[in-house]
Amino acid sequence: MAKLSKKDVIDALYNVIDPEIGMDIISLGFVYAVDIDDDNRVKVVMTLTTPGCPLNVPIQEDITQRLEEIGASDVIIDIVWDPPWNPNMMSEDSKKRLMGE
Numbered sequence: 001m002a003k004l005s006k007k008d009v010i011d012a013l014y015n016v017i018d019p020e021i022g023m024d025i026i027s028l029g030f031v032y033a034v035d036i037d038d039d040n041r042v043k044v045v046m047t048l049t050t051p052g053c054p055l056n057v058p059i060q061e062d063i064t065q066r067l068e069e070i071g072a073s074d075v076i077i078d079i080v081w082d083p084p085w086n087p088n089m090m091s092e093d094s095k096k097r098l099m100g101e
Contacts (some may be wrong), residue, residue, distance in 0.1 A: 002071070003036070003038070003040065004036050004040050004042065004071055004072060006034050006036065006065055008051055008070055008071075009034045009036065009042055009044075009072075009101050010026060010031075010034065011030065012038075012066045012067055012069070012070050013025055013026050013031060013034075013044070013063065013066065013067075014026050014027070014057065015066055016063050016066055017062075018030070018048075018049075018055065018059060019058070019099070020049075020053075020055055021039070021057075023094050023097065023098070025044070025046065025059065025063075027090065027091040027093065027094040028085075028089070028090055028091075028094060029085065029088075029089025029090050029091070029094075030046045030047055030048060030085065030089075031044060031045075031046045031048055032045045032047065032080065033045040039073050039074075040071055040072055040073045040074075041072070041073055041074040041075075041076065042067050042072040042075050042076070043075075043076040043077075043078060044063060044067075044073070044075070044078070045078045045080060046077065046078070046079060046080070047079065047080055047081060047084070047085045048079065048085065049085055054065075055079070056079065060077050060079075063075065063077055064077070064087045093100060
């Protein structure tokens, strides 16, 4: 199996949609870091909009499935709350879509 690149992982994460907001977790600014070891174990450090987000588990399951599909041997998801997410972390396109522009 070929070594995964950070681009491979980020590209796959663009397909993980927050069902509540209807946008991907990369454009929303949820993903803070991606690390890949030599055995294609992937660690994703990320946040969500709030600690009580009811979609925490489904989003993590989607991340795991998408990364396993591209060859991750293991997926570790570290949900952090520091720094807390805020709308300024979103891509410019996402901000425009959310504001209806």
